[in-house]
Amino acid sequence: MQVGGTVAAAAWLAKAREAQAQPAGVQGPPGPAPGTTPGGSPAVVAPNGETLPWRLVGGVKVGHLVVGAFEHEFASGLRAECWGYNGRTPGPLLEATEGDRVRIYVTNRLPEPTTVHWHGMVIPAGMDGVSGLTQRPIPPGETYMYEFTLRHPGTYMYHSHHDEMIQLALGCVGMFVVHPRAPRGPRVDRDFALMLHEWKVTAGARRPDPLEMSDFNVLTFNGKSFPSTEPLRVGRGERVRIRLGNLSPMSHHPIHLHGLWFKVTATDGGPVPASAQRPETTTLVPVGSVRVLELVPEEPGDWAMHCHMTHHVMTQMGHGMPNMVGADTRALDARMARVAPSYMTMGTTGMGGMAQMGMPAPSNSAPMRGGAGPFSHIDMGGMFTVLQVREHPNTPDPHGWYEHPAGTVAGPADAERLRADGIDPAAGAPRR
Ligand SMILES: [Cu+2]
Numbered sequence: 001m002q003v004g005g006t007v008a009a010a011a012w013l014a015k016a017r018e019a020q021a022q023p024a025g026v027q028g029p030p031g032p033a034p035g036t037t038p039g040g041s042p043a044v045v046a047p048n049g050e051t052l053p054w055r056l057v058g059g060v061k062v063g064h065l066v067v068g069a070f071e072h073e074f075a076s077g078l079r080a081e082c083w084g085y086n087g088r089t090p091g092p093l094l095e096a097t098e099g100d101r102v103r104i105y106v107t108n109r110l111p112e113p114t115t116v117h118w119h120g121m122v123i124p125a126g127m128d129g130v131s132g133l134t135q136r137p138i139p140p141g142e143t144y145m146y147e148f149t150l151r152h153p154g155t156y157m158y159h160s161h162h163d164e165m166i167q168l169a170l171g172c173v174g175m176f177v178v179h180p181r182a183p184r185g186p187r188v189d190r191d192f193a194l195m196l197h198e199w200k201v202t203a204g205a206r207r208p209d210p211l212e213m214s215d216f217n218v219l220t221f222n223g224k225s226f227p228s229t230e231p232l233r234v235g236r237g238e239r240v241r242i243r244l245g246n247l248s249p250m251s252h253h254p255i256h257l258h259g260l261w262f263k264v265t266a267t268d269g270g271p272v273p274a275s276a277q278r279p280e281t282t283t284l285v286p287v288g289s290v291r292v293l294e295l296v297p298e299e300p301g302d303w304a305m306h307c308h309m310t311h312h313v314m315t316q317m318g319h320g321m322p323n324m325v326g327a328d329t330r331a332l333d334a335r336m337a338r339v340a341p342s343y344m345t346m347g348t349t350g351m352g353g354m355a356q357m358g359m360p361a362p363s364n365s366a367p368m369r370g371g372a373g374p375f376s377h378i379d380m381g382g383m384f385t386v387l388q389v390r391e392h393p394n395t396p397d398p399h400g401w402y403e404h405p406a407g408t409v410a411g412p413a414d415a416e417r418l419r420a421d422g423i424d425p426a427a428g429a430p431r432r
Helices: 002-021 164-169 330-339 352-356 415-420
Strands: 055-057 060-075 078-085 094-097 101-108 117-119 143-149 154-159 173-179 190-199 218-221 232-235 240-246 253-257 262-267 282-285 289-295 301-307 384-390
Touching: 078 173, 094 101, 154 164, 154 240, 154 289, 173 190, 173 240, 190 232, 232 240, 240 282, 253 289, 282 289
Parallel strands: 060 101, 094 173, 190 240, 232 384
Antiparallel strands: 055 060, 060 078, 101 143, 117 154, 154 173, 190 218, 240 289, 253 282, 253 301, 262 289, 301 384
């Protein structure tokens, strides 16, 4: 009976994934999600993720989450056994509409009990998923049923509420969007959901270390580190919503967007009144919180979007190394060369250039990794992605990157122009 159910669920999920892979009427990923919600907003896109398919049974939206272990790839060259929902972390995006009744089955394939808590949702207390307090934990191998009505639209999350330190650190997290039934506020053209997370993956280890408290070395948007993060593609002048959820074990993430200003229009506690929305370029997303941003980009380009904690955008770079910046290591290098001919002390001029040196690294690690950029190597990894603002967002870029109009890219200063402007690079800074 259980085997039959599992096979049916697997077939259903496979079919849903297939449908997800080729959304009708969309040219090139990512683009607007197929269809719109009853309130008229576009469906939410989860970059690098997927949306849980519902099955309508007697007017109830029925979904199935299978909690288990699986191999997850953070970026090419870096994999680990994570825990999550339906073979992914974060789990599939749950997306429904205000007033919907949902019935969510949770099958536990972990080696220990679990629960699912619906973070931020106001539902009957017995559905809140807190192990011991509101329900018995789900034993391994068993399936529990949660059922409630989505009374309040908003952006919420879901996560384990049993053995939280282990299960959240290993990836038992996801997002849950409830659209309003009638339009609220200005209609958005694009809607994205990104979950922020952090991990400690010791080089060569099979699993992330759930006991780490501070030295996280893999930082992710929707489970991926740059350059494996899928860009967010939008049109110039479009109204864009980005829903950020943070279920990292320990860190708050100040998320920064370049080239535009945004307002925080909602949290997981509901809409922020217009009078309390202030313009920002960075917003802190504390652990256990959602921040919903709305923006209208006016300047096309490839704009960086990243956590502004510098250690969170240089995955696995430099932790545990001595500080060599500015050190004169010529004598040391000469001595070391006697025993190791190719020896060179690293980090004396900073670490930005180390990303592209292709140094030998332990297997299953992503040290000193960034990504290829249109001008040179991008030395950031981790919690970094690109907001692609285009005049024609549904037309692919011929070279994969923004084509800058002539004369709008910073470059080497022209000697004649320097002279005309009275700038002498050999002199010190101008004095007043
Ligand atoms: Cu961060």
